Amino acid sequence: xxxxxxxxxxxxxxxxxxxxxxxxxxxxxxxxxxxxxxxxxxxxxxxxxxxxxxxxxxxxxxxxxxxxxxxxxxxxxxxxxxxxxxxxxxxxxxxxxxxxxxxxxxxxxxxxxxxxxxxx
Numbered sequence: 438x439x440x441x442x443x444x445x446x447x448x449x450x451x452x453x454x455x456x457x458x459x460x461x462x463x464x465x466x467x468x469x470x471x472x473x474x475x476x477x478x479x480x481x482x483x484x485x486x487x488x489x490x491x492x493x494x495x496x497x498x499x500x501x502x503x504x505x506x507x508x509x510x511x512x513x514x515x516x517x518x519x520x521x522x523x524x525x526x527x528x529x530x531x532x533x534x535x536x537x538x539x540x541x542x543x544x545x546x547x548x549x550x551x552x553x554x555x556x557x
Contacts, residue, residue: 454504460487460495465504468514475506475513 455461463485468476478496482489496512499505506515 455499460491461499463487464492464495465499465514468505468512472514475508475511477510478512481512 455465464481464487467481467485476484478489478492481487481496482492485492487495496505496507500507500512504515506513
C-alpha cells in the first residue's frame, strides 16, 4: 500500500547497515567488536546465540555486501566495513564539534591575516 509523500518525508533516516535486532546486526556487531580476530561459524553461533541454521546465510549475505571476509572456515569483519565505520565515526565527531562550537566569523576575522599586507 503506498504512503503519502509527507509520511515518506517523516520517516527517520537510518544508518547504513543492518537494522538493530536482526541477525545481521548481531553478527556484524560481534565481529566488529572483535575485529582483530576471525571466527568459525560455530564460534559465532556460541557467541551470539543465533541459531546455527541462521548464521551461515547471514554471513553469506554480509560477505556479498562486502561487510565480512571469509577464508577457509573463518569469518571476520572486512577492512572495508571497518574503514566505513571509522569514516562514519569521524564524520560524527566533526559534526558534533561544529554543533558545540559554532563558527564565529567575527572572531575569525579578528585573527585573519590580509595577504595584501605582505605586499612591498
